[in-house]
Amino acid sequence: MKRVLFVALGLVMLSLGCQNTVDGVCEDLGECPDVVPDRCLSDGRALQSSAESRGCDEPFEEYIDCVAGARCSWVQSCQVERSALESCAGSFP
Template sequence: MKRVLFVALGLVMLSLGCQNTVEDVCEDLGQCPDVVPDRCLSDGRALQSAAESRGCDDPFEDYIDCVAGATCSWGQSCASQRSALEACAGSFP
């Protein structure tokens, strides 16, 4: 029984530690020709704040995970996640 609890706790901790952050995503996007890193950070933080204040954590995580995976093609690749986040949190900065 204890082993199952430790394994479950380990999986929860691992999943929490693997979340993408605005800072990490903007650092990765800094290699893209149309991304200004400082603007990415300020817009990303504003978007995260708006999402948190409106209870839109899941759509925000879905969007940022998509952007992290798509890198420079995020604009086209993450359109549905962006729409879902805008429907919940409002317009992007």
């Protein structure tokens, strides 16, 4: 029984550790020519706050995961996720 509990706890901790964050994504996007890191952080944090206050956690996570995966091509690659997030949380900062 204890073994199952520890395995389950380990899986939860592992999944939480792999979640993308605004800070991490902005750090990665800092390599892109059109991204200003400070603006990325302020806009990303404002967007996250807006999404959380409106109960849009899932669309936010899907959008930030898309941006993290697409890197410098995120503007073109993440339109579906952006639209879903805007439908829930409102327009982007």
